Amino acid sequence: MPAIVRDGQRVVFDELGRSGSRVVVLAHNLLAHRGSFTAVAARLAPRAHVVNVDLRGHGDSRGTARAFSTADLAADLAAVLDSLAARDAIVVGTSLGAAAAVELARARPEQIGALVLTAANPYTASARDRLTFGALATILRTLGPAPVLASVLAGLHAPDAAADVRGATTAHLQAMDRRDMARAVRCWVARPALLDGLGGLRLPVRVVVGGADSPALAAAGRVLADRLGADLRTIAGAGHTVQAERPAEVAAIVEELLVETGP
Template sequence: MPHIEVGGARLRFDDEGRRDGVPLVFLHGWTADRHRWDHQMAHFAPHRRVIRLDLRGHGESEGVPRSLDELADDVRVLLDRLDVDRFVPVGHSMGGMIAQKLALGHPERIERMVLVGSISRMTYSRGRGLLMAVSTLLPFRLFVSANIHRAFGPGHPREEVRAYVRASAATPREVVMRCYDAMRAFDVLERVGEIRTPTLLLHGYHDIQLPVAQMLRMAKGCPDAVVRIVDAGHELPVEDPAAVTAAVEWFLTAGAQRDGAGPVG
């Protein structure tokens, strides 16, 4: 199993598919792991290079992240060691925030970008902010359970939701809380106009974790953004993986041709 050592942490990754063309780099969300992208890996690996990793402290990777900047730097170091220059980040939720960090910090390396259920600033009503603050006082498993249950849209099988709660609660507490605080503080909304690469904003209509309205605020400031809404909640890669794959495929082929470029191979 391939690993790299970065800043004292051992990070697990997969690098599959063809070695020519611009690779897709999949970035999972909070308390998740690289297997959120199993459907996309199976679809794209036969004809594209695809890379995914367990972010620091998640899945089979070690360490405790200090910030989203550190997580973004982990991705950059991995790609440097794999001799990858330009790439297409595909990030879900926190992974989308990391993708934005990469796009703003290293714009010359971003071919296109896909943000799945992600935003550029977390904004809360007074009541929601109070509720989130109180939730951090809950026992750890209840805190994780409350957040993961909210992430799924209505009607998703309860046993599957419970399985994801168990998997999320297995993430070390310090990792969970560090990343939670980092996401709450994340704010690049005033800078999204600097992102000049074509960007797909793919969002669940029933997302109450990061509501559609907040994504649309980002879309207004992002000059090259395309918006697609899916009938799902926040956990799009789990709730409707086929819709995510189809949207990414469209964006890399038909979308690229619409913009006057060839498919991203």
């Protein structure tokens, strides 16, 4: 499988579709992996060069040697784009992946042609979230996911998400390294606010929320879309990991952008 190494970290990705065509980068959410985007990638492959990335500390990009930030994730994505000599890419990011996508667009605007920000939280972590996720990181580091598996799955998926989708997430969580999980959670807690400096982004954006995700994230999605002057799309019945639960709808939004922004 293709990979790059940046700052001593191996970052693994899949490539599907037409080499030489428009690049679409897929970046998953916290404690997910590139497999959550498999069905989306397959739908987009006939018309794009799809690059489906395991963010560091997740999936096959395991084995982190140190703490990392969303800026590190953005730099990893930039290195993947550099390895492909890609410009004008469409970057699709879910939650943690959305935070990395925005940082990438700020740092490398010449490489990015459009964004799809799914389940994005545009705010820094609240004091309550810092306590909650700090405790989660400690549990994951010392005990692994078993004691908190039910609550983590509830945060990642809608209650009626398909059994195979929930099963794939469960298997991924059980396979993750404890240190990687804890570092990924701490990366999320330390994220910067997406609202800062958004006025400098001059590119098409879609903001996507799951209808079965938390009401707070739905409200945050409206704020983010308003600030960006972006279209807001709600995918009925989808939980936080929208790409795994409603891949056809996510792929359709990306296809719209492919048409809108040209070849």
